[in-house]
Amino acid sequence: MRAATVPAGGGLDKITLVEREPGAPGPGQVQVRWRATSLNFHDYLVAAGQIPVQDGRIPMSDGAGEITAVGEGVADWQIGDHVMSTFFPFWQGGAPTLHKLMGVAGETVDGFAIEASNVDANTLTGIPAGYSFAEAATLPCAALTAWRALVEEGGLQPGQSVLVEGSGGMSVFALQMAKAAGATVIATTSSDDKADRLRELGADHVVNYKTDERWGKTAGKLVRSGVDLVLDVGGGATIKQSTEAVAIGGSIILIGILGGRDGTITFPKYFFKQASMIGIAVGSHEMQRRMVRGIDVAGLKPVIDRRFPLEALGEAFAYQISGAHFGKIVVEY
Numbered sequence: 003m004r005a006a007t008v009p010a011g012g013g014l015d016k017i018t019l020v021e022r023e024p025g026a027p028g029p030g031q032v033q034v035r036w037r038a039t040s041l042n043f044h045d046y047l048v049a050a051g052q053i054p055v056q057d058g059r060i061p062m063s064d065g066a067g068e069i070t071a072v073g074e075g076v077a078d079w080q081i082g083d084h085v086m087s088t089f090f091p092f093w094q095g096g097a098p099t100l101h102k103l104m105g106v107a108g109e110t111v112d113g114f115a116i117e118a119s120n121v122d123a124n125t126l127t128g129i130p131a132g133y134s135f136a137e138a139a140t141l142p143c144a145a146l147t148a149w150r151a152l153v154e155e156g157g158l159q160p161g162q163s164v165l166v167e168g169s170g171g172m173s174v175f176a177l178q179m180a181k182a183a184g185a186t187v188i189a190t191t192s193s194d195d196k197a198d199r200l201r202e203l204g205a206d207h208v209v210n211y212k213t214d215e216r217w218g219k220t221a222g223k224l225v226r227s228g229v230d231l232v233l234d235v236g237g238g239a240t241i242k243q244s245t246e247a248v249a250i251g252g253s254i255i256l257i258g259i260l261g262g263r264d265g266t267i268t269f270p271k272y273f274f275k276q277a278s279m280i281g282i283a284v285g286s287h288e289m290q291r292r293m294v295r296g297i298d299v300a301g302l303k304p305v306i307d308r309r310f311p312l313e314a315l316g317e318a319f320a321y322q323i324s325g326a327h328f329g330k331i332v333v334e335y
């Protein structure tokens with residue numbers, strides 16, 4: 003079985019294919035023939051050496067595939083079931099704790115850029131009805147983050163407004179989910195072509211954050227009294243404008259650092275707006291199962307921009323970091 007590995011220190015051109023045989027699954031484990039993974043910014047940081055990993059680490063936190071063998075004591079899964087991974091293998095439900103946030107695949111343990119491996123049965127969930135493996139592989143990180151921001155933390159109600167930033171994987175899911183929930187959605191992008199695609203997906207308003215430096219203020223005015231829920235992915239580059247956009251009593255969900263790890267905020271603006279700010283890291287297995295039910299009911303399908311074979315994983319990362327993509331990039335095997 004082929005696997006892609008990253009050397010200590012990273013390097014997109016140093017990703018190497020190796021052979022690994024998983025053996026039989028142990029008690030409580032299942033064997034999965036993984037068929038697809040999808041790229042997240044976190045995976046890029048691992049592959050590029052910006053998150054240090056053990057030499058020969060198999061990258062990728064997302065995986066979807068089919069169960070091919072079942073270990074002793076496993077009652078929940080059968081051979082042939084289609085499954086997907088969870089970002090935090092120990093976070094079944096409830097509030098996060100340090101232990102529940104350990105063991106992220108593709109970082110501290112091997113991930114899913116491998117054709118087959120044995121995993122603990124309780125780290126998997128089912129996939130939405132009618133989903134291909136490639137579609138399911140887009141969900142565990144990006145879609146669950148969007149779902150948690152909007153539904154689990156944001157408590158989004160029909161008629162409210164949402165601001166999504168850029169046209170990357172997480173933000174496009176957030177746009178689709180927010181529209182399905184009956185919200186008014188404002189999207190930002192740096193590209194006029196992508197603006198058209200965001201409108202096709204249902205964005206009510208699109209603002210170009212490159213040509214309109216005060217895009218946060220513009221977004222707030224588009225819905226008259228400010229945006230109820232802002233999903234911030236730019237970090238240092240966007241937090242100031244996210245603050246301009248948010249409504250009195252609204253919320254900013256801190257998700258990404260695409261534009262920088264540090265930034266400044268104007269405190270009186272927060273006091274006046276009485277806005278809340280919460281950081282999130284993906285979500286629990288319970289949230290993932292609720293998301294699958296939500297996707298089933300809404301009939302939502304992911305936007306897959308491009309597909310690469312396993313041997314082209316480095317190329318896939320280079321494409322991701324070029325920023326040319328719209329939605330998700332998938333690797334199939």
Ligand SMILES: NC(=O)c1ccc[n+]([C@@H]2O[C@H](COP(=O)([O-])OP(=O)(O)OC[C@H]3O[C@@H](n4cnc5c(N)ncnc54)[C@H](OP(=O)(O)O)[C@@H]3O)[C@@H](O)[C@H]2O)c1
Nearest residue numbers: 043147168169170171172191192236258259260261283284
């Ligand atoms: N906290 C969590 O649990 C969690 C989970 C998933 C992702 N994230 C984080 O969320 C961020 C987005 O992840 P992703 O996987 O969706 O990334 P992605 O697919 O690589 O998103 C890239 C897109 O983001 C937009 N972008 C880049 N810089 C921007 C900026 N300064 N301001 C606004 N938009 C900008 C661009 O859109 P345009 O081309 O349209 O301009 C770019 O194409 C990353 O920082 C990632 O680490 C966090």
